[in-house]
Amino acid sequence: MKSEDIKQSLKLYIVLSRAHKAINEVTHQFFQNNGLNPTEFAVLELLYHKGRQPLQQIGNKILLASGSITYVIDKLEKRGYLSRVSCPSDRRVTYAEITEAGSTFMDELFPKHEQHLHELMSALTSEEKDEAIALLKKLGLSIKDLSY
Amino acid sequence: MKSEDIKQSLKLYIVLSRAHKAINEVTHQFFQNNGLNPTEFAVLELLYHKGRQPLQQIGNKILLASGSITYVIDKLEKRGYLSRVSCPSDRRVTYAEITEAGSTFMDELFPKHEQHLHELMSALTSEEKDEAIALLKKLGLSIKDLSY
DNA sequence: TATTGTTATACTCTATAACTATA
DNA sequence: TATAGTTATAGAGTATAACAATA
Numbered sequence: 404m405k406s407e408d409i410k411q412s413l414k415l416y417i418v419l420s421r422a423h424k425a426i427n428e429v430t431h432q433f434f435q436n437n438g439l440n441p442t443e444f445a446v447l448e449l450l451y452h453k454g455r456q457p458l459q460q461i462g463n464k465i466l467l468a469s470g471s472i473t474y475v476i477d478k479l480e481k482r483g484y485l486s487r488v489s490c491p492s493d494r495r496v497t498y499a500e501i502t503e504a505g506s507t508f509m510d511e512l513f514p515k516h517e518q519h520l521h522e523l524m525s526a527l528t529s530e531e532k533d534e535a536i537a538l539l540k541k542l543g544l545s546i547k548d549l550s551y
Numbered sequence: 552m553k554s555e556d557i558k559q560s561l562k563l564y565i566v567l568s569r570a571h572k573a574i575n576e577v578t579h580q581f582f583q584n585n586g587l588n589p590t591e592f593a594v595l596e597l598l599y600h601k602g603r604q605p606l607q608q609i610g611n612k613i614l615l616a617s618g619s620i621t622y623v624i625d626k627l628e629k630r631g632y633l634s635r636v637s638c639p640s641d642r643r644v645t646y647a648e649i650t651e652a653g654s655t656f657m658d659e660l661f662p663k664h665e666q667h668l669h670e671l672m673s674a675l676t677s678e679e680k681d682e683a684i685a686l687l688k689k690l691g692l693s694i695k696d697l698s699y
Numbered sequence: 700t701a702t703t704g705t706t707a708t709a710c711t712c713t714a715t716a717a718c719t720a721t722a
Numbered sequence: 723t724a725t726a727g728t729t730a731t732a733g734a735g736t737a738t739a740a741c742a743a744t745a
Contacts, residue, residue, distance in 0.1 A: 409669045411684070412665070412672045412680065413665050414684055415684050415687070416574065418684050418687040419567070422567065422688075422690045423568065423571040426567070429694070440734085467735095467736075468737055469703075469704060469705085470705075470736080471737070473705055473706080474736080475735090493703085494743075495743065495745065497703075517557050517561050520560050520561055521561075525693075526693030526694075527690055529559060534686060535563055536559070536566050538675065539569075540570075542570045542675055543573050544674075546570070546574060549671070588712080605727095606727065615713075618715070618727090619712075621729080623712090641721080642722085643720065643727070645727065
């Protein structure tokens with residue numbers, strides 16, 4: 404029955420939202436305890452794992468307007484976690500690059516973050532996680548493809 | 552291997568976040584097209600489905616401080632979607648109650664919202680959705696129980 | 700002309716604290 | 723005293739637009 408199918412989709416949305424919210428409450432608290440908001444963590448993690456990035460590309464990946472990127476990068480730079488590096492070949496471009504201090508910080512932070520996530524998900528077996536990954540991947544990709 | 556297990560949990564977190572984000576981009580856009588932000592939709596939906604509520608209880612359910620509730624309720628009241636109703640038995644209490652106009656609005660909006668969600672999830676079969684629901688429910692509840 | 704990043708500005712949402720009125 | 727809601731205020735985070743430097 405159509406109406407039942409719709410209720411099922413709504414139900415899936417609700418449990419997905421609740422699970423996501425429950426996880427994020429914990430991770431956001433963890434970020435905050437370490438002086439970061441989620442956006443700042445995202446930027447730092449990007450630089451930590453993917454290396455220096457032009458500010459504009461950071462904006463694209465984190466989905467932030469150029470003026471807002473300046474604001475976020477300023478804050479992280481003031482704390483010494485990253486530095487601005489001019490691009491020699493195109494002097495309009497500025498890279499953000501994680502510093503030694505930023506790297507050390509993330510060496511500490513990121514494994515803890517992973518560990519927290521792991522603990523939060525300990526109710527599922529490894530097989531169940533694989534199932535969930537497959538289902539959510541399929542779901543997420545299909546929505547991206549719809550590209551509303 | 553422990554490290555592989557942690558990577559698996561991280562992977563689950565990433566696909567969960569992406570799926571959630573993809574869905575929410577669509578629903579939030581839909582809300583915005585209808586002049587609402589997610590908080591306002593949540594309040595309206597609560598009143599629509601659960602009936603009149605004391606302002607404080609709305610705050611508890613939506614997780615919003617009392618001053619912020621006043622702000623949100625003010626906006627929805629100005630647009631005519633709800634009205635404040637004094638509690639006769641305890642004159643400190645004010646209920647928010649959805650109006651005729653608000654109800655009509657939601658009669659239109661909510662089914663569309665459900666339909667959108669349903670379409671967004673059409674990549675999964677009904678069986679897959681049931682699996683996903685079971686897994687995410689288990690995950691979400693277990694995290695709530697951890698109550699960090 | 701187009702693009703990168705910065706500056707200046709404004710807006711939305713939320714929180715906090717002081718307050719009023721009830722209980 | 724304690725509670726419900728309001729008011730006033732402040733802050734974080736984001737967006738927008740105008741701008742300077744460079745391509």
